[in-house]
Amino acid sequence: MIHSNNKERPIAVDLFAGAGGMSLGFEQAGFDVLASLEIDPIHCATHEFNFPFSSILCKSVVDTTAIEIRSKSSIGDREIDVVFGGPPCQGFSLIGKRVFDDPRNSLVHHYIRLVLELQPKYFVLENVKGMTLGKHKEFISIIINKFEKNGYKVRKDYKVLNAAEYGVPQNRERLFLLGCRQDLELPNYPQAITRPAKSNKAGLNNELPLTPTVWDALKDLPEIENYIELSEKDWVKEADFGKPSNYGRQLRGLSSIDKDYSYERKYDPRMLTSSLRTKHSLESRHRFESTPCGKTEPISRFHKLDPEGICNTLRAGTASNRGAFTSARPIHPFTPRCITVREAARLHSYPDWFRFHTTKWHGFRQIGNSVPPLLAKAVASEIIKAIDIKPIKPGVIQELGNENLLMFDMSQAARYYGINPQVIEPRARKSRCANTP
The missing domain is CATH 3.40.50.150 (Vaccinia Virus protein VP39)
Incomplete structure (x- = not known):
C-alpha cells in the first residue's frame, strides 16, 4: 500500500x-x-x-x-x-x-x-x-x-x-x-x-505528430497461432517478439512514455499475456481473409482493422441482465482471426505489464x-x-499481485471480497458465444 x-x-x-x-x-x-x-x-x-x-x-x-x-x-x-x-x-x-x-x-x-x-x-x-x-x-x-x-x-x-x-x-x-x-x-x-x-x-493542427496506427500497436506482438499452449492458457513465458514501433517500445517498457510518473512494475518483458486463442471455423477464416482491411465482414458484422488507420471504438458488450451480448471483436489486419485481449489492450494504450482476466469475455469487457x-x-x-x-x-x-486474482470466476471473486455473488447477475452461458462465429 x-x-x-x-x-x-x-x-x-x-x-x-x-x-x-x-x-x-x-x-x-x-x-x-x-x-x-x-x-x-x-x-x-x-x-x-x-x-x-x-x-x-x-x-x-x-x-x-x-x-x-x-x-x-x-x-x-x-x-x-x-x-x-x-x-x-x-x-x-x-x-x-x-x-x-x-x-x-x-x-x-x-x-x-x-x-x-x-x-x-x-x-x-x-x-x-x-x-x-x-x-x-x-x-x-x-x-x-x-x-x-x-x-x-x-x-x-x-x-x-x-x-x-x-x-x-x-x-x-x-x-x-x-x-x-x-x-x-x-x-x-x-x-x-x-x-x-x-x-x-x-x-486539428497539421504539424502535430501522427497518431500511432493499428500496425504500430500490433506489429511486434508474437503471432498467437504459433503457440499451441495459448489454446489452453492466456500466457507464454518466452515469446518471440518482433521489432516494435516507438509506440510498441513504450508499451513494452523498452522506452518511457513521455512525462510518465507512474510506479514501475516488476514483470518479465519476454512474457506474452492476455493472449488466449479463439477457435474459428474454416468457413469463418475464409470470410475474414476475403474481407478488405477497413471494411465489415458481412455475416459476422466484425470490422477488419486497417493496419494504416486506427481502430474503431472497442466496446464492452452488455452484462447478463442486458442480454449477455458480447461486442464484436475486430478482425486482425493480416491473420484471419479476431484480435486477442492483449492486442485490444495495445489499441487502448495499456502497457504490456498490465494484465486482464484470463477469459476473453471478461478481458474484453474490462478493456471496452x-x-x-x-x-x-x-x-x-x-x-x-x-x-x-x-x-x-x-x-x-x-510488485504485481497474485496471478490467481486473474482466474477467479464470479462466485470465487465474490467470496474473496466477502460480498454476495449475485451483486452482478450471472450471465447466461450459450453454447456458442457471439465472438466465435
Whole structure:
C-alpha cells in the first residue's frame, strides 16, 4: 500500500474503477490513487492485481460513504486532490434509446454525493458522448447546478475528447466534465498531441505528430497461432517478439512514455499475456481473409482493422441482465482471426505489464468499459498543472499481485471480497458465444 509518507505526490480517488484505465492514467500523470471503488468483484480482482499497493473497495457507490473510503485506505483525514470516475450511464449511450429518466443514471447522483462528501480540490466526471446530445444536455445542466449550489464550479464549455488525439490508436470519444472548489482555478482541457492520418477534423493542427496506427500497436506482438499452449492458457513465458514501433517500445517498457510518473512494475518483458486463442471455423477464416482491411465482414458484422488507420471504438458488450451480448471483436489486419485481449489492450494504450482476466469475455469487457490510460493521463496532467505542483517519478519498483486474482470466476471473486455473488447477475452461458462465429 502507498502510505502517506509519500507526501510529494497528490492523492486521488477512483469511483467506478473497473480494471483501472483511469487509475493508471492518473498515476502516469503523477497522482497516487489511494482508493478505488468498484462493484464488480471480477474487475476488483484485476484492479488489485495491477495496483496491489492501492486499496480497492468492492461495493456499490450507493452503499458507500466518504468516511468508509477514508478509513479503508491510507487517506485518513488528508485532503484529497482529485476524485474521478465514469458513472455507468447506459441511458445516455448512443447505442441505447437514451431514455432521460433511465434508473441506471441514478449512479451519477451518487457520484456527486461522494464528491461532495469527500470534498476534493478537483473532480473529473467521464461519460459517453450521448450525454451531450439533444435533451440530455439538460442532465448536464442539472449536474452543474448541483455542484454550483454546493461550493464547486464546473467548466461550462465541457468537451468530448477523442482518444486518437492523445496518442491512442483508437477512435474513442468521451465526455469529460471538469470541476473544482470555488476557491480554486478551473483546470483546462488538454490540447491534442496527435492527429490520426486519415482524420479530416477541422481545427486539428497539421504539424502535430501522427497518431500511432493499428500496425504500430500490433506489429511486434508474437503471432498467437504459433503457440499451441495459448489454446489452453492466456500466457507464454518466452515469446518471440518482433521489432516494435516507438509506440510498441513504450508499451513494452523498452522506452518511457513521455512525462510518465507512474510506479514501475516488476514483470518479465519476454512474457506474452492476455493472449488466449479463439477457435474459428474454416468457413469463418475464409470470410475474414476475403474481407478488405477497413471494411465489415458481412455475416459476422466484425470490422477488419486497417493496419494504416486506427481502430474503431472497442466496446464492452452488455452484462447478463442486458442480454449477455458480447461486442464484436475486430478482425486482425493480416491473420484471419479476431484480435486477442492483449492486442485490444495495445489499441487502448495499456502497457504490456498490465494484465486482464484470463477469459476473453471478461478481458474484453474490462478493456471496452475503460478509459484509455493515455487519454486519462492527458486529462490528469491538466489537473496537476492546476494544482501547480511538479510531478515526481517514484524510485520504487512495485510488485504485481497474485496471478490467481486473474482466474477467479464470479462466485470465487465474490467470496474473496466477502460480498454476495449475485451483486452482478450471472450471465447466461450459450453454447456458442457471439465472438466465435
